[in-house]
Amino acid sequence: MERSRLILAGLLQLLAVLYAVWFYGDRQYTLALLVFALPPILLMIGVMARRRTAAFWAGVFALFWFSHAVMVAWADPVKAPFAWAGIVLSVGIVLATSWPAFAKRFGSRE
Template sequence: MTSARPWLLIAALALQGSLYLAWLTQGRFVLATLLVFVAPPLLLALSALGRWRHARYLSSVAALGWFSHGVMRAWTDRPDNAAAWAALLLALLIIALASGRSARARLASRRKPTAH
């Protein structure tokens, strides 16, 4: 079964990778930043574009880490924490977009009355 490409999820992942590229690559650890923060969302966007069946699940799992990182940086980088808040909110959007379809299906299956 092939499903439509999740364009909003792909766009959110690409935006997350772009945000990390612009935000975190000015420091000393550019290669580590590219490997840990920039590459995963961009690779997940490409995998969702290619309709890999685990792309949504792995996107939501990775977004939990991005969310945690955003919370930590938003708390410690005050008052200059706009990028951290953007990363945090994008992570929440990615979680919602990646798991929304399966959450709706799960809720719909619980609402169906069973015949006795």
């Protein structure tokens, strides 16, 4: 379970960095950071502090991040590379949050 927690924290950190780079130069950059980059950072802190609900909420938020990235990838070819990176990171976050349950259910220790 320790490894999946570290992977989850790393993916959340990468997602926050992705959003910071993605919206760099935007007129509403500060607002974009508050809306998109701050939640993964706060969840990463919660995961590293071993808060029980942080991983759950990371998985829930990842569904929203995934949906947003799919919408952008479909609608804006210029921003599509950022969106595809967001899709990959969102799926990774969902898998990282689910991994301990998969391991427990199927008898693996990671």
